[in-house]
Amino acid sequence: MKLKITINGEPREADGVWEGESLLYALRERLGLPGSKNACEQGECGSCSVYMDGTLVCSCLVLAAQAEGREVVTVEGIAPEDGLHEVQQAFVEAGAVQCGFCTPGLIVASHDLLSRNARPSDPEIREALAGNLCRCTGYEKIIDAVKIAGERMEAA
Numbered sequence: 001m002k003l004k005i006t007i008n009g010e011p012r013e014a015d016g017v018w019e020g021e022s023l024l025y026a027l028r029e030r031l032g033l034p035g036s037k038n039a040c041e042q043g044e045c046g047s048c049s050v051y052m053d054g055t056l057v058c059s060c061l062v063l064a065a066q067a068e069g070r071e072v073v074t075v076e077g078i079a080p081e082d083g084l085h086e087v088q089q090a091f092v093e094a095g096a097v098q099c100g101f102c103t104p105g106l107i108v109a110s111h112d113l114l115s116r117n118a119r120p121s122d123p124e125i126r127e128a129l130a131g132n133l134c135r136c137t138g139y140e141k142i143i144d145a146v147k148i149a150g151e152r153m154e155a156a
């Protein structure tokens with residue numbers, strides 16, 4: 001089947017998509033967007049998080065066919081053209097990136113949280129990011145990064 005989809009504000013098409021194919025696979029393997037990571041492919045780790053019509057989803061659990069005609073924003077679409085988004089910059093500065101495998105999903109999920117609440121408490125951050133697993137950082141630096149980014153987004 002042919003997939004027609006809007007990704008990061010641009011209309012895109014992919015040919016040869018099969019019925020059982022995930023949105024994650026289509027993004028990475030057909031549409032040249034490898035930012036969303038494939039770690040568990042079971043909805044357990046959050047590394048594949050993207051927005052679909054403004055809602056945070058695990059793209060490994062969404063069929064590419066379900067995304068037909070929808071608007072998808074990936075981690076690549078969060079950054080402005082000329083640099084890093086506040087959330088991305090804060091993750092770097094806070095040392096919240098180690099192997100980086102979880103980072104794209106955490107960036108999208110943190111962006112989602114901070115779009116709704118720029119000053120989340122520690123428990124609110126932990127709850128919002130509970131679906132995003134990180135094996136490296138111990139999460140403290142991620143929480144620091146979210147707070148830094150929230151302050152900057154509020155001030156911007």
Ligand code: FES
Pocket residue numbers: 037038039040041042043044045046047048049058059060061
């Ligand atoms: S790869 Fe989608 S939740 Fe882990």
Ligand code: FES
Pocket residue numbers: 096097098099100101102103133134135136137
């Ligand atoms: S930085 Fe390695 S899994 Fe999070």
